[in-house]
Amino acid sequence: MAFLLITFLLCSSSLYLLFLLRNSQFSRRKLGLPPGNLGLPFIGETLQLISAYKTENPEPFIDARVTRFGNLFTTHVFGEPTVFSADSEANRFILQNEGKLFECSYPSSISNLLGKHSLLLMKGNLHKRMHSLTMSFANSTIIRENLFVDIDRLVRLNLDSWTGRVFLQDEAKKITFELTVKQLMSFDPGEWTESLRKEYLLLIDGFFTLPLPFFFTTYGRAIKARTKVAEALGMIVRKRRKEIVEGDEGKKKDMLGALLEGDGGFSDEEIVDFLLALLVAGYETTSTIMTLAVKFLTETPLALAQLKEEHDEIRARKQDSETLEWSDYKSMPFTQCVVNETLRVANIISGVFRRAMTDVNLKGYTIPKGWKNNVGATASPGNLFSPFGGGPRLCPGYELARVEISVFLHHLLTRLSWVPAEEDKLVFFPTTRTLKRYPINVQRRIKSLSHR
Numbered sequence: 001m002a003f004l005l006i007t008f009l010l011c012s013s014s015l016y017l018l019f020l021l022r023n024s025q026f027s028r029r030k031l032g033l034p035p036g037n038l039g040l041p042f043i044g045e046t047l048q049l050i051s052a053y054k055t056e057n058p059e060p061f062i063d064a065r066v067t068r069f070g071n072l073f074t075t076h077v078f079g080e081p082t083v084f085s086a087d088s089e090a091n092r093f094i095l096q097n098e099g100k101l102f103e104c105s106y107p108s109s110i111s112n113l114l115g116k117h118s119l120l121l122m123k124g125n126l127h128k129r130m131h132s133l134t135m136s137f138a139n140s141t142i143i144r145e146n147l148f149v150d151i152d153r154l155v156r157l158n159l160d161s162w163t164g165r166v167f168l169q170d171e172a173k174k175i176t177f178e179l180t181v182k183q184l185m186s187f188d189p190g191e192w193t194e195s196l197r198k199e200y201l202l203l204i205d206g207f208f209t210l211p212l213p214f215f216f217t218t219y220g221r222a223i224k225a226r227t228k229v230a231e232a233l234g235m236i237v238r239k240r241r242k243e244i245v246e247g248d249e250g251k252k253k254d255m256l257g258a259l260l261e262g263d264g265g266f267s268d269e270e271i272v273d274f275l276l277a278l279l280v281a282g283y284e285t286t287s288t289i290m291t292l293a294v295k296f297l298t299e300t301p302l303a304l305a306q307l308k309e310e311h312d313e314i315r316a317r318k319q320d321s322e323t324l325e326w327s328d329y330k331s332m333p334f335t336q337c338v339v340n341e342t343l344r345v346a347n348i349i350s351g352v353f354r355r356a357m358t359d360v361n362l363k364g365y366t367i368p369k370g371w372k373n374n375v376g377a378t379a380s381p382g383n384l385f386s387p388f389g390g391g392p393r394l395c396p397g398y399e400l401a402r403v404e405i406s407v408f409l410h411h412l413l414t415r416l417s418w419v420p421a422e423e424d425k426l427v428f429f430p431t432t433r434t435l436k437r438y439p440i441n442v443q444r445r446i447k448s449l450s451h452r
């Protein structure tokens, strides 16, 4: 359920309402809340939720309550009364009314790691402007014209170094990190990116633990790592500013360039926060889908065979050329089905959280001001599947992630064959991942196709 759920864990408690409402059907009805159960004092149903996510089924907590109460239900998790929604219409309403009736809210432990100038924490007009800037940095035109060449090149570079046993999850993370650093600030992988990535791994761990601010805790280490990552990024920002003033090398068409050149007049700190959060947002998500696509395919030989056929055909058309092009990406219909199905089954972000800015009427119920909402992204009878969210906070990386995963699958399937090195298991808590980082044994495929 990924870090959006974990953010909840860190929320400050607002218990006053809880006592008011504790299991009192009468007051619940009077307030017009959706049906549900607030659970025990203080902890509500938090333990049920956590133990549900520890099973192999992604949504037992939500499923059980939807069966009992319907697509909208009330609960109390991670210190806050919350209305869960598995209703497409309600979800669209909540997401579309971002900034009007609802807004996203993160606890300070998360904003300390992300930095307050990150897109995820921005609100109002500034958010609108920066969201559209990010969208136009990662839209299909930009991917086709600017980013695709490097995605193709860096994926091949990584895959060509694999031999014997590899941990797919680690390798996928390395690839997505290198791609993002390249896209954001035109840096090719090297010692610098690897040392940045080491700090970065510590930083990411901080999202999934309790925020105890001591130097020896995971959270404390994450805060320290954040300072180091921010320093490293800050150096790049200052260097690029200088280059622009001096006119040499001049304009690079990357996200950093857009931030420096735009009319925003952003400070170094703002730019660093912004870049750092983009690195966070695309990293776990995309690399987890890469890994799980391979796991699911390995367990579904028929689908794997069909996908291989699609990619071998593309290879055969390209004769001796190693590279992939945008038009090739556009001729992978079955691959897109595989990506979609992986997103659906993996359920890496099963929902996003919002807070009601005022009392809101939702499908005949009332969501009280200040209450949390979980907008379910999972497919279910009442819910369309929306892995990238929607409304003003629609994931700006949705196309980029799709392209990266597709290119990765293409080169993996046409270059390598693999078998799982060990039995591994999919788990959903605290994040969706495999327990053993999905170790596989790889072998080069005989290059009969490209021989002439």
Ligand code: HEM
Residues within 6 Å of the ligand: 104, 119, 120, 121, 131, 134, 138, 277, 278, 281, 282, 283, 285, 286, 289, 348, 349, 352, 353, 387, 388, 389, 390, 392, 393, 394, 395, 396, 397, 398, 400, 401
């Ligand atoms: C499979 C991969 C991905 C999935 C499933 C995914 C999913 C999501 C979802 C559900 C949201 C909405 C959060 C909310 O409404 O509160 C979101 C937001 C976001 N995503 Fe992604 N994402 C993926 C990849 C990426 C990539 C590659 C990038 C890099 C550009 C990215 C950047 C962002 C940013 C910056 C936001 C915040 C948008 C805002 O608050 O305005 N994501 N993502």
Ligand SMILES: *[C@@H]1O[C@H](CO)[C@@H](O)[C@H](O)[C@H]1NC(C)=O
Residues within 6 Å of the ligand: 135, 136, 137, 139, 140, 141, 142
């Ligand atoms: C993508 O963004 C660029 C500006 O960065 C814009 O010129 C182009 O029209 C956009 N393309 C699409 C498909 O939205």
Ligand SMILES: *[C@@H]1O[C@H](CO)[C@@H](O)[C@H](O)[C@H]1NC(C)=O
Residues within 6 Å of the ligand: 333, 336, 337, 340, 387
């Ligand atoms: C994949 O899902 C997206 C929505 O996330 C949808 O627009 C697209 O048509 C789907 N593609 C296929 C091949 O099912």
